[in-house]
Amino acid sequence: SQLTDVPLTSYCKSKESCELIQRALMNNDYMKHLEDRQILTIVDCMYPTSVAKGCCVIQEGDVGSTVYVLEEGTVEVTKQGKKVCTMGPGKVFGELAVLYNCTRTASVTALTDIKLWGIDRHGFQTIMMRTGLIKHSQY
Ligand code: CMP
Numbered sequence: 001s002q003l004t005d006v007p008l009t010s011y012c013k014s015k016e017s018c019e020l021i022q023r024a025l026m027n028n029d030y031m032k033h034l035e036d037r038q039i040l041t042i043v044d045c046m047y048p049t050s051v052a053k054g055c056c057v058i059q060e061g062d063v064g065s066t067v068y069v070l071e072e073g074t075v076e077v078t079k080q081g082k083k084v085c086t087m088g089p090g091k092v093f094g095e096l097a098v099l100y101n102c103t104r105t106a107s108v109t110a111l112t113d114i115k116l117w118g119i120d121r122h123g124f125q126t127i128m129m130r131t132g133l134i135k136h137s138q139y
Pocket of ligand 1: 058064077084092093095096097098103104105106107108
């Protein structure tokens with residue numbers, strides 16, 4: 001079908017990075033209920049990116065389209081200028097706007113130079129639809 005033929009791009013990554021992303025997804029309240037093959041496909045499709053110390057990764061109120069997994073460094077989460085928490089390697093963030101089609105619920109700022117993995121809304125939704133269709137076609 002049209003939906004299952006949408007191409008997904010996979011990005012080469014080390015075994016350690018694959019394991020970090022997989023653990024991060026499985027430890028996230030909103031992602032841990034995904035099927036194993038959905039998690040493995042997300043791991044495969046995440047692309048590498050980096051942000052310099054002090055820079056904003058996510059701005060509260062913006063339209064968001066990327067889910068991130070932090071691989072190296074520390075970020076700070078703030079809401080209306082007030083600190084909510086800091087997060088280190090192995091954490092997912094930016095999932096709420098993509099899962100719930102809402103604007104960004106908080107700002108996320110790099111406290112150090114950071115390395116992270118990202119997947120955009122299009123790739124994420126393709127994975128959800130594709131695996132849903134595969135499951136459906138088995139019955
Ligand atoms: P999103 O709303 O897409 O973008 C901001 C992100 O900050 C959000 O997804 C969550 O990943 C994260 N976030 C929002 N509120 C909190 C909170 N209270 N504690 C920890 N992380 C949060």
